[in-house]
Amino acid sequence: MTTTADDPDSATPTDQLVRTPRTIFGPYVTLGMPVRSTVETDDGRARITVTGRVLNGLGEPVGFTSIESCQPEGWTRSFTGPDGVYEITTVKPRPTPGRAPHLTFLLNTSRMIRPAVTCLYFPDEDNDADELLVRLSPEQRATMLARRTDKGYEFDVHLAGEFETTFLGWPGLLGADE
Amino acid sequence: MSAYTEPWHTDLPDVFARPPLEAQVWTPKKPLVIVPSRLIDASAPVYGWGEVGPTDNDLLSQHDGVPMGQQIVVRGRVTDSWGRPARDMLVEIWQANASGKYVHDNDPTPMPLDPNFTGAGRTLTDADGWYSFTTIKPGSYPWMPHPQAWRAEHIHFGLTGRGLTERYVTQMQFPGDPLLDQDPVVATIPDQKARERLLCRLDWEAAIPGVTLGYRWDIVLGGMYATPEH
Numbered sequence: 001m002t003t004t005a006d007d008p009d010s011a012t013p014t015d016q017l018v019r020t021p022r023t024i025f026g027p028y029v030t031l032g033m034p035v036r037s038t039v040e041t042d043d044g045r046a047r048i049t050v051t052g053r054v055l056n057g058l059g060e061p062v063g064f065t066s067i068e069s070c071q072p073e074g075w076t077r078s079f080t081g082p083d084g085v086y087e088i089t090t091v092k093p094r095p096t097p098g099r100a101p102h103l104t105f106l107l108n109t110s111r112m113i114r115p116a117v118t119c120l121y122f123p124d125e126d127n128d129a130d131e132l133l134v135r136l137s138p139e140q141r142a143t144m145l146a147r148r149t150d151k152g153y154e155f156d157v158h159l160a161g162e163f164e165t166t167f168l169g170w171p172g173l174l175g176a177d178e
Numbered sequence: 179m180s181a182y183t184e185p186w187h188t189d190l191p192d193v194f195a196r197p198p199l200e201a202q203v204w205t206p207k208k209p210l211v212i213v214p215s216r217l218i219d220a221s222a223p224v225y226g227w228g229e230v231g232p233t234d235n236d237l238l239s240q241h242d243g244v245p246m247g248q249q250i251v252v253r254g255r256v257t258d259s260w261g262r263p264a265r266d267m268l269v270e271i272w273q274a275n276a277s278g279k280y281v282h283d284n285d286p287t288p289m290p291l292d293p294n295f296t297g298a299g300r301t302l303t304d305a306d307g308w309y310s311f312t313t314i315k316p317g318s319y320p321w322m323p324h325p326q327a328w329r330a331e332h333i334h335f336g337l338t339g340r341g342l343t344e345r346y347v348t349q350m351q352f353p354g355d356p357l358l359d360q361d362p363v364v365a366t367i368p369d370q371k372a373r374e375r376l377l378c379r380l381d382w383e384a385a386i387p388g389v390t391l392g393y394r395w396d397i398v399l400g401g402m403y404a405t406p407e408h
Binding site for chain 2: 016017018019020021022023024025026027028029030031032033056057058060062063064068070071072082099104106108109110111112113114115116117131132135136140159160161164165166167168169170171173
């Protein structure tokens with residue numbers, strides 16, 4: 001169990017190799033991440049625009065962060081500019097069994113080792129029975145609710161501070177036995 | 179198996195922190211809300227496999243001219259903890275040029291850009307888990323404001339593929355680099371054995387004789403990332 005092989009080529013099924021540690025994404029993570037989208041928008045549904053800011057614990061903008069927005073129809077990747085502002089054009093997801101329409105956000109910021117994961121919910125949908133939201137406190141739920149604006153929806157992500165966004169994990173995420 | 183567990187974000191050692199509230203403002207302070215994984219419907223966004231071109235792993239050929247710097251081949255295997263290959267993994271790299279400068283608006287250093295070098299590449303691992311890149315050796319660069327917070331030479335790696343719930347980001351460092359022990363990012367990894375995993379080694383079999391040096395760097399993703407047996 002404690003045997004460590006230095007070379008995977010010589011590893012036998014009983015050898016255990018030391019895992020390569022994950023490291024922080026660093027300030028230039030977006031260099032290798034082109035902006036793009038796979039969301040299908042040709043099924044007649046209207047496009048929506050989601051904008052917002054990524055903010056640090058002092059309320060200052062966090063630039064050069066990638067936001068990957070996932071939904072059943074595909075995903076989009078966009079970046080914040082120096083002003084911390086991002087913009088996503090997509091279609092509003094349809095509800096699925098047990099779930100209200102939502103976008104799952106993965107944020108890649110400089111100090112992250114894993115993406116910060118949260119969800120965006122829409123204020124004009126029935127969110128009461130959503131299987132994820134029912135597990136959260138009202139305060140936690142509030143951080144995941146977008147605002148309706150003239151142009152679409154607005155959703156700020158607070159990395160820290162008084163208004164820190166609720167970030168999600170799953171069992172085993174941080175375990176040693178991955 | 180290593181007992182080392184990783185956080186999901188990290189703050190730099192205090193000596194490198196920007197005053198006044200570095201640790202308090204850049205990373206979340208509340209614990210993650212753990213929910214069943216079926217409620218996290220975020221598969222790692224990846225490029226379509228078909229969009230990876232055969233020369234996307236040659237960072238020397240992305241412009242009209244050849245970039246300045248030491249040309250190197252970096253290759254290695256991606257495996258699980260038992261040495262079984264992780265095949266068809268998308269391996270993406272991003273790095274500084276030979277002067278230590280990134281093609282990125284967020285880079286405040288005064289070093290020159292290289293018109294023939296972007297510093298981003300990608301490839302897929304083959305059936306035995308092998309990847310290969312041809313690139314130039316990246317320069318070290320300062321991470322101000324601390325005058326000694328220089329980053330050791332490194333290439334960032336991001337891996338996505340089957341079995342990964344999200345991008346696996348790590349970085350390769352070069353043996354013999356005098357900055358290794360002072361690098362503020364390496365310093366955030368408490369486990370010495372894990373730190374050693376970031377080091378590549380000189381590999382004459384990977385070199386192109388008379389043209390490039392070669393380095394080998396194997397990446398061990400851990401048990402659950404093993405490519406399914408067929």
